[in-house]
Amino acid sequence: MRARLMIRYILGEMIPTFFMGVIVFILILLTFQALRLTDYILIHGVKVISVVEMMGFLSTSFLPILFPMSLLFAVVLTYGRLSADAEIVAFRSIGLGMPSIIAPALILSILIGILSLQTSFHIAPWGNRQFELLVTKLGSEKPATIVKEATFSEGFFDRVVYANKVNSKTGALEHVFVYDESTPDNPVTVIAREGRIIQEKTDLGNAASLRLSDGSIHRTSQGRHTKIDFSTYDVSLLDPAEQQFRSKTPPSLTIEELKARMKTKGLKKDERLSLEI
Structure with a gap:
């Protein structure tokens, strides 16, 4: 009876501390993403509600790391306080051994271990997937803001793009370089004098394409180099019909x-x- 009361008492101390640890560690990890999230608001013009969604999905993807950290935090803090207040000595004085005193930590560890497995295998991948889809959706609303002037911008719809000059309002680009490695065995490099990002709203969502003018396409395959000159060349950036089925x-x-x-x-x-x- 005494052992049960003690286990319930220690668990009652550890569980709130565990959840407090989860919240604290989430806030710490989100702090490292603050610059990135602020960039979405100031440069991309993303609504605050969308940023909150991103924070939620990011937090979900962090859980497999946070649960073990928070468990350690709860165990150390709880047993440290019990030791400082001489409660462990009091437990032993009434005949409770160390196995009984350690039991609450073991019980909580097993429960958190099971929860961490489910989180790692299912919940975290879901959160990461939703974050990817949301970022792509937000990028499709103002794709020109993804490209930074005189900078190699990675993650531009799975491509690397460079432009000497960028007009984010009109989507106009000057002296454009595009590198597409979606097929590693046959990468494609496109160089153009100018380009323009074209947006189109459809029933399924926003579609986007990059229209390049006066340039050339370079392909390398099996040691051979192929060059194709063009006056106008359209690159499909985003197809809303394929978005939900894009490779994970x-x-x-x-x-x-x-x-x-x-x-x-x-x-x-x-x-x-x-x-x-």
Whole structure:
């Protein structure tokens, strides 16, 4: 009876401390993303509600790391306080041994371990996936703001783009360089004198394309270099019909999807390594 009361008492101390630790660590990790999130508001003109959604999805993806950290925080803080207040000595004086005193920490560890497994395998990948889709959706609303003048901008709809001059209001670009490595065996480099990002609203969402003028396409395959000159060339950046079905990144895959992906025939060594990690 005494052991049960003690276990309930210590668990009652640890559980609130655990949740407090989760909140504190989430705030700390979000602080490191503050500059990135502020950039979305000031440069991309994203609404505050969308930034709150992004913070929620980011927090979900952090949970597999935060749960073990918060558990350690709760155990150290709780047992440290019990020791400082001589409560552990009091427990032992009434005949309770160390196994009984340690039992609450073990019980909470098992519960948090099970929760962490479910979070790692399902909840965190879902949060990461939703974050990716939301960022792409926000980027489709003002795609020109993604490109920074005289800077190689990565993550421009899975491409690397460079432009000497950028007009974010009209979407006009000057002296454009685009590198597309969506097919690693056959990367494509496009160089153009000027370009313009064209947006179009459809029933399914925003579509975007990059119209390049007066340039050339360079391909390298099996040691051969091919050059194609063009006067006008359209690059499809975003198709809303395909958006929900775009390939997931490894952090967005559930454990079942990871196993299925790793069984894919012809999977390259670097791709398999990224999935295993």
